[in-house]
Amino acid sequence: MVNEERRKFLGICLGGITASAAVVVGYPVYRYLAPLQKEHAAGKVVIPEQEVPAGGARFFEYAGSTAVLVRKQGGDLVALSAVCTHLGCIVQWEKEKQDFLCPCHAGRFSSEGVVISGPPPKPLAKLPFVVANGVITVG
Ligand code: FES
Structure with a gap:
């Protein structure tokens, strides 16, 4: 029971870290490739x-x-x-x-x-x- 909760907690932490890394790496790439803003x-x-x-x-x-x-x-x-x-x-x-x-x-x-x-x-x-x-x- 304790192991299952620990696994669930670690899974949530790993998902959060992966999502943060995707934003940190992906946003600059998006800004570089996106067309100029209209203004x-x-x-x-x-x-x-x-x-x-x-x-x-x-x-x-x-x-x-x-x-x-x-x-x-x-x-x-x-x-x-x-x-x-x-x-x-x-x-x-x-x-x-x-x-x-x-x-x-x-x-x-x-x-x-x-x-x-x-x-x-x-x-x-x-x-x-x-x-x-x-x-x-x-x-
Ligand atoms: S970039 Fe080649 S002459 Fe200007």
């Missing part, structure tokens, strides 16, 4: 215009990835995904050359995101934006 995917990013000087770039997080605003020397703004279309590295803005360099395989993109040289197969993705009252809203 991140549909979110807008607001950046003051003065943070993007002429000839400069401002990187930011957008929809779970890295994006960039560029103000060309002439004053025009461009919003792009900063994810290289070759293998997904984040491009860097080269102010002296006024273009983007991908550090992984030396892919080069114009300030408009057009491929200049290297292995990238497509231009950087353009992002929609509006400018109003000194604020740039991307998304």
